[in-house]
Amino acid sequence: MSEVVLRGSALRHSYGIQEVLRGVDVEVRAGEVVALMGPSGSGKSTLLHLLAGLLRPDAGEVELRGERIDHLSEGERSRTRLEHLGFVFQFGDLVPELTVVENVELPLRLLGRRRGAARRAATELLDLLGIADLADRRLHEVSGGESQRAAVARALVHSPAAVLADEPTGALDTITGERVLEALVAAARHTGAAVLLVTHELTVASWAGRDVQLRDGTIRDPSAATVRRLP
Numbered sequence: 001m002s003e004v005v006l007r008g009s010a011l012r013h014s015y016g017i018q019e020v021l022r023g024v025d026v027e028v029r030a031g032e033v034v035a036l037m038g039p040s041g042s043g044k045s046t047l048l049h050l051l052a053g054l055l056r057p058d059a060g061e062v063e064l065r066g067e068r069i070d071h072l073s074e075g076e077r078s079r080t081r082l083e084h085l086g087f088v089f090q091f092g093d094l095v096p097e098l099t100v101v102e103n104v105e106l107p108l109r110l111l112g113r114r115r116g117a118a119r120r121a122a123t124e125l126l127d128l129l130g131i132a133d134l135a136d137r138r139l140h141e142v143s144g145g146e147s148q149r150a151a152v153a154r155a156l157v158h159s160p161a162a163v164l165a166d167e168p169t170g171a172l173d174t175i176t177g178e179r180v181l182e183a184l185v186a187a188a189r190h191t192g193a194a195v196l197l198v199t200h201e202l203t204v205a206s207w208a209g210r211d212v213q214l215r216d217g218t219i220r221d222p223s224a225a226t227v228r229r230l231p
């Protein structure tokens, strides 16, 4: 089996007195696409934020390529994220003032890559996702599905080890959503990224290699090293 790229072990997280995650084990291997499913409010976004180092767990560990990231400082975690992770947010977070291609090349520019090289990499990915002709449009001049594709391109442009996608097709109709997902999976195969994808849709989950279910604050992931049980 290929190497584990991202692993969460015994993760716990509460907001105030609300205990959202009560011992979650999950792992994603290189080249794998895993669908994360579960009811609204079950903690899927919270789990993705923990795995990306955007939030710190109350207990448990997050490992990226075998190294713990949960106990790193804020600055170290954001550097790790920039270098090794791609994130597609549930409610989108592209920069409206920038064009499509400027949004996509942004991670490379932040990593200090030269303008020409960044532009070439961004353009290649836009091409792969079928929106190369929209490169110079501003975000308000493209459709919801097109802007989701741009978000997918931005998450993949620096060839991250893992991509975390939080319901990237939630606001789209089924057909458009499936196309975006298909493009995400194809692009991830192209870059070799491990993908963890939140979705409510069974049709979307069918694009994934396997799915894991988050319920009652826990995941029963049969492929994870340890499967926690509720007390």
Ligand SMILES: Nc1ncnc2c1ncn2[C@@H]1O[C@H](COP(=O)(O)OP(=O)(O)OP(=O)(O)O)[C@@H](O)[C@H]1O
Pocket (backbone or CB within 6 Å): 015, 020, 038, 039, 040, 041, 042, 043, 044, 045, 046, 047, 090
């Ligand atoms: N910043 C926060 N402060 C307090 N409570 C929060 C916060 N973020 C999320 N929650 C609560 O934690 C629970 C899990 O939220 P989360 O966003 O992780 O769920 P989700 O599974 O992603 O839901 P959805 O499918 O609707 O996106 C919810 O009850 C939510 O209200």
Ligand SMILES: [Mg+2]
Pocket (backbone or CB within 6 Å): 044, 045, 046, 090, 166
């Ligand atoms: Mg969510």
